[in-house]
Amino acid sequence: MTEITNPLSKSLMESGWRAHDLPGLLGVLGPLLTRRDGDQWAYAIRVRDEHLNQAQVVHGGTITALMDHALSTIAWDRAGRVPCVTVQLNVNFLGTSRAGQLLVARGKVSHEAGSLLFLDGTLHADDILVSTAQAIMKRLEKRD
Numbered sequence: 001m002t003e004i005t006n007p008l009s010k011s012l013m014e015s016g017w018r019a020h021d022l023p024g025l026l027g028v029l030g031p032l033l034t035r036r037d038g039d040q041w042a043y044a045i046r047v048r049d050e051h052l053n054q055a056q057v058v059h060g061g062t063i064t065a066l067m068d069h070a071l072s073t074i075a076w077d078r079a080g081r082v083p084c085v086t087v088q089l090n091v092n093f094l095g096t097s098r099a100g101q102l103l104v105a106r107g108k109v110s111h112e113a114g115s116l117l118f119l120d121g122t123l124h125a126d127d128i129l130v131s132t133a134q135a136i137m138k139r140l141e142k143r144d
Contacts, residue, residue, distance in 0.1 A: 017044065026069055029062060037106065041077075043070040044104040047097060047125070057096040058103065058125070064091050067121050067133045070105035075117045075137035078109045084117065084137040092132045097125030107133070115139045 019031040026032050029051070033044040045051070045066055053059040068089055075084040097103060107121030115138050123131035 071107045071119045071135045079139040083140045087136040090134045095130040101125040
């Protein structure tokens with residue numbers, strides 16, 4: 001993850017958010033913002049017009065992609081920084097969000113069984129809960 005310097009407002013920087021320029025889909029959706037919240041990490045994006053659907057609310061795919069990234073990163077960290085892949089991701093859409101809002105995803109590992117990690121996540125738009133998720137991630141074998 002390469003840190004980038006300018007997409008954050010002064011208030012976001014002062015509240016501990018850092019921006020990262022990532023390759024792939026999160027590079028298109030982002031920049032991805034990260035912040036340490038106690039013993040957890042939070043992952044966020046600022047909603048732009050490109051994230052909206054025809055109804056002018058955030059597209060479910062945007063929410064799903066951010067949630068998948070956040071939960072897989074949490075699983076990766078818990079697995080000793082071994083890559084993890086999504087086996088199942090259930091996303092529950094509870095509300096809408098709009099351009100300009102900050103979408104913040106958080107999660108935690110609720111259970112482990114063999115190579116599988118079970119996670120629960122939430123996604124807030126400006127502190128309003130708009131989505132929850134449950135995921136099963138599979139820890140891949142370490143490669144030398």
